[in-house]
Amino acid sequence: DAKTTQPPSMDCAEGRAANLPCNHSTISGNEYVYWYRQIHSQGPQYIIHGLKNNETNEMASLIITEDRKSSTLILPHATLRDTAVYYCIVRASGGSYIPTFGRGTSLIVHP
Amino acid sequence: SQTIHQWPATLVQPVGSPLSLECTVEGTSNPNLYWYRQAAGRGLQLLFYSVGIGQISSEVPQNLSASRPQDRQFILSSKKLLLSDSGFYLCAWSPTSFRDRGSRVYEQYFGPGTRLTVT
Numbered sequence: 001d002a003k004t005t006q007p008p009s010m011d012c013a014e015g016r017a018a019n020l021p022c023n024h025s026t027i028s029g030n031e032y033v034y035w036y037r038q039i040h041s042q043g044p045q046y047i048i049h050g051l052k053n054n055e056t057n058e059m060a061s062l063i064i065t066e067d068r069k070s071s072t073l074i075l076p077h078a079t080l081r082d083t084a085v086y087y088c089i090v091r092a093s094g095g096s097y098i099p100t101f102g103r104g105t106s107l108i109v110h111p
Numbered sequence: 112s113q114t115i116h117q118w119p120a121t122l123v124q125p126v127g128s129p130l131s132l133e134c135t136v137e138g139t140s141n142p143n144l145y146w147y148r149q150a151a152g153r154g155l156q157l158l159f160y161s162v163g164i165g166q167i168s169s170e171v172p173q174n175l176s177a178s179r180p181q182d183r184q185f186i187l188s189s190k191k192l193l194l195s196d197s198g199f200y201l202c203a204w205s206p207t208s209f210r211d212r213g214s215r216v217y218e219q220y221f222g223p224g225t226r227l228t229v230t
Contacts, residue, residue, distance in 0.1 A: 034218070036219075041199075041224070041226075042221075042223065042224065043201045043203070043221025043222055043223060043224050044155070044201070044203075044219070044221050045221065046218045046219060046220060049218065100157075101147075101154050101155040102154055103154050104154070
């Protein structure tokens with residue numbers, strides 16, 4: 001699976017959009033981009049995934065660049081409960097069953 | 112809907128004692144199952160995964176073992192705990208689904224975790 005690079009930490013004001021970047025410059029054509037988050041002392045929570053088109057669900061939006069070498073997770077109206085570590089993972093379809101979780105980005109939403 | 116259970120939530124065990132952590136999944140069949148460990152301030156380390164009853168793959172050599180006696184039950188064990196076994200243990204499951212012209216896309220769903228302290 002391709003390696004990802006994320007900033008170690010970010011902060012955001014409550015009510016504002018949180019834009020979390022992820023670089024995956026070595027991604028290959030059959031690899032999906034997944035985002036998870038882990039709130040302190042809880043298990044990771046699946047957020048969203050995509051291949052090449054932008055995706056949106058009730059939790060977030062995922063913007064993937066045209067060359068697919070980077071992506072951005074957008075939390076449109078961050079709340080204090082969105083404070084968590086956010087993991088960006090890329091994995092191939094039909095390949096390894098297991099995503100590799102790196103250090104992620106620690107997002108702190110402040111009042 | 113699917114749910115995943117882990118117990119106990121917290122555990123304090125002396126060095127050299129045995130360990131048994133249990134994970135069960137409801138509302139799905141034939142899930143892929145995983146055990147992860149997260150040391151304080153660290154990322155998730157995959158320990159074991161299973162694609163079916165009795166099928167266990169180990170990712171890291173250690174004094175831990177896993178078993179899957181039933182389709183939706185996954186057990187993590189140790190005969191003798193070490194201090195380095197302390198950590199946050201997470202069980203996860205993923206469905207197998209076919210989307211996008213037959214490609215497989217796996218999402219993982221995690222349990223609440225067990226915080227183990229070896230003293």
